[in-house]
Amino acid sequence: MDTYYHPKDLLKFAEMSEGAPELGEKFFSYYSAVFAEGELTQREKSLIALAVAHAVQCPYCIDAYTQDCLEKGSNVNEMTEAIHVATAIRGGASLVHGVQMRNIAGKISL
Amino acid sequence: MSYLQAVKNPQSNLYQVPNLETFRNNLANHGIELTRKKCTTLQVNVGQLCNQSCKHCHLDAGPFRREIMNEKTASEVIRLAERFRFETIDITGGAPEMNPHIKMLVSKLAPLTDTLILRSNLTAIAAENQKGLLELLAGNRITLIASLPSLNETQSEAQRGENTFAPSIRTLKKLNALGYGRPGSDLQLNLVSNPTGAFLPASQEHVEKRFRQMLADKWDISFTNLYVFANVPLGRFLTWLQSSGNLESYILKLATNFNPCTLDGLMCRSLVSISWDGYLFDCDFNQSLQLYMGGRKKHVSELRDLPGPGDTIAVSEHCYTCTAGSGFT
Numbered sequence: 431m432d433t434y435y436h437p438k439d440l441l442k443f444a445e446m447s448e449g450a451p452e453l454g455e456k457f458f459s460y461y462s463a464v465f466a467e468g469e470l471t472q473r474e475k476s477l478i479a480l481a482v483a484h485a486v487q488c489p490y491c492i493d494a495y496t497q498d499c500l501e502k503g504s505n506v507n508e509m510t511e512a513i514h515v516a517t518a519i520r521g522g523a524s525l526v527h528g529v530q531m532r533n534i535a536g537k538i539s540l
Numbered sequence: 541m542s543y544l545q546a547v548k549n550p551q552s553n554l555y556q557v558p559n560l561e562t563f564r565n566n567l568a569n570h571g572i573e574l575t576r577k578k579c580t581t582l583q584v585n586v587g588q589l590c591n592q593s594c595k596h597c598h599l600d601a602g603p604f605r606r607e608i609m610n611e612k613t614a615s616e617v618i619r620l621a622e623r624f625r626f627e628t629i630d631i632t633g634g635a636p637e638m639n640p641h642i643k644m645l646v647s648k649l650a651p652l653t654d655t656l657i658l659r660s661n662l663t664a665i666a667a668e669n670q671k672g673l674l675e676l677l678a679g680n681r682i683t684l685i686a687s688l689p690s691l692n693e694t695q696s697e698a699q700r701g702e703n704t705f706a707p708s709i710r711t712l713k714k715l716n717a718l719g720y721g722r723p724g725s726d727l728q729l730n731l732v733s734n735p736t737g738a739f740l741p742a743s744q745e746h747v748e749k750r751f752r753q754m755l756a757d758k759w760d761i762s763f764t765n766l767y768v769f770a771n772v773p774l775g776r777f778l779t780w781l782q783s784s785g786n787l788e789s790y791i792l793k794l795a796t797n798f799n800p801c802t803l804d805g806l807m808c809r810s811l812v813s814i815s816w817d818g819y820l821f822d823c824d825f826n827q828s829l830q831l832y833m834g835g836r837k838k839h840v841s842e843l844r845d846l847p848g849p850g851d852t853i854a855v856s857e858h859c860y861t862c863t864a865g866s867g868f869t
Contacts, residue, residue: 473746500735502740503750505692 440490455465473502480509553772554857555831557788560795563859570800574853578658579846581811582632582653584609584617585824586639588816591664594687594700596734598774598828601634608634613818616840617820620814621652622845630657630811632824635664643676650680657683662708678718683728685767686712689736691754699736712761721763728764734771738786740797740865741768770794772861774828794860802863808853814840822853831856845854 447454463477476498482492499509553560562701567574590601609617621629629649636642636658650656658677665673677684686708690696693705700708712729716722721729725854731751735741746863748766753762771777773791783788812833813821818840831854833847 458823471746473742497739500737500739502741503747504689505695505736507692507774 432533434487437493440494441492469486473504476502477504477508477512482513484513485516485520541665553793555787556855557791560619560791562734563855563858566795566798566860567795567855569644570805572800574803574806574855575849576847576853577786577809577849579624579810579812579848580627581619581807582617582624582626582628583632583811583813583824584645585632585636585813585815585827585838586614586636586642586645588634589638590633590635590661591638591667591672592635592661592701592704594661595780596689596699596736596771596777598772598777598825599634600775600779600828601831603627604709605634608639609816609818611641611644613816613840614639614645616818617814618645618648618652619844620840621649626653628655628657629653630659634661634816635661637670637673638666639666643673646676646680646682649739656680657685659685660687660777661704662686662688662711663704666711666714670830674714674718678720681726683730684715685730686715687734688731688751689837691751691758694734698728699734710763712755712763716761719727721761723762731763731766733766733768738771738784738790738793740741740793741770744768744866766868770864772825772828772858774825774858791857791860795857797864797865798860801867802866806862808862812846816830825858825861829856829858841848 444458447458457484462520465472465479468475470478476495479491480495483495496509499512553562561569585599588599588601588605589603589608590597590605591696593602629652631642631649633639633647637660639645646656647656664670687700688696689699694778696705696708697703700789702769706758712721715729718727720727733741733747733751741747744767747768750762751766755763773781773787773794778787781790809820811823813824813827815821815827818839820840820843821827821831826832833854834852835854
């Protein structure tokens with residue numbers, strides 16, 4: 431079955447510079463700087479990226495950062511906990527908007 | 541074509557993976573000739589018998605292997621070490637502790653070299669029938685190199701088998717009690733962390749820092765140095781790569797990460813490796829492929845001179861492992 435997502439397309443990511451080279455160069459340079467060792471370690475940044483990849487549900491990012499997390503020395507338990515963090519924030523973001531529902535309902539209800 | 545046939549054909553790549561440049565061609569494309577330097581290290585594989593069947597083992601070592609160095613070959617190895625002064629002698633296996641002549645080898649080789657290394661899986665060394673071995677090793681100032689892939693029990697045992705993690709931690713504590721790996725001690729306890737799958741190792745510096753902190757915090761364990769090595773696609777690990785559909789992507793990953801800076805420090809440039817039955821190789825990995833030193837099967841008893849600067853080294857596509865990323869020392 432054909433699909434919009436092909437794993438090998440991840441390798442074409444850099445081709446996105448072709449339509450707008452200056453913007454592409456700026457993006458990839460920024461991207462590289464973000465993941466360099468800083469106040470956070472590369473391992474910690476990779477775990478954050480994995481969690482965000484699940485929040486934005488990007489198959490390319492999930493593939494890339496699963497491998498990257500393992501290559502940075504994380505284990506599956508740590509990676510699972512990171513995904514739970516993303517899940518809690520996603521779920522919590524829905525639930526906390528329930529306060530708006532309660533405010534509006536409260537205002538217009540007897 | 542089998543791997544043993546493929547390794548003898550310089551035109552094909554060992555793994556028959558499309559788009560994989562042969563290692564020889566890759567070196568030629570970089571204008572590099574890989575030759576030997578002065579030989580300073582003797583590596584002795586005392587047998588493929590092991591109490592564990594680790595999934596990443598490049599030699600398929602395990603409890604049912606019967607290939608083990610006998611007393612005659614061990615004596616020939618000792619004679620070689622007497623004739624040539626090696627800076628380092630490195631005893632490996634299998635589990636070298638399971639060779640019945642290991643205590644004799646350790647006692648006789650220790651005075652013949654500056655550094656005698658024993659590679660241990662941390663479980664065979666502490667077996668019931670090994671009484672006195674730890675004390676013998678400490679007494680002879682033997683450097684230990686011990687496998688510990690991960691500080692996560694599940695991840696570690698996925699590679700090394702069930703019921704290996706807790707015994708390994710107990711052995712590390714025992715070694716620390718003998719003075720191994722303690723700050724300021726000259727008894728060196730070095731750890732090796734291999735990735736637990738078809739991916740590259742993390743940065744050695746970062747893994748060492750993390751292991752040092754976590755082993756100290758959780759178990760009050762210390763060690764001297766930690767090394768990370770990529771898994772070599774040979775033996776049992778190769779079988780797993782094939783059956784899990786990871787072979788092509790893994791070998792291409794190793795090749796893509798080829799780093800010419802690793803070539804200067806490659807162990808095959810300064811090492812002679814002897815198999816359990818006394819034959820000579822450029823490294824322990826080449827034993828898995830029967831890729832003999834100098835291109836011909838030669839026994840330790842026939843060796844008149846050590847290989848020297850400029851001599852050729854037998855290579856194949858598994859060599860991409862030692863040249864990937866930060867390399868393999």
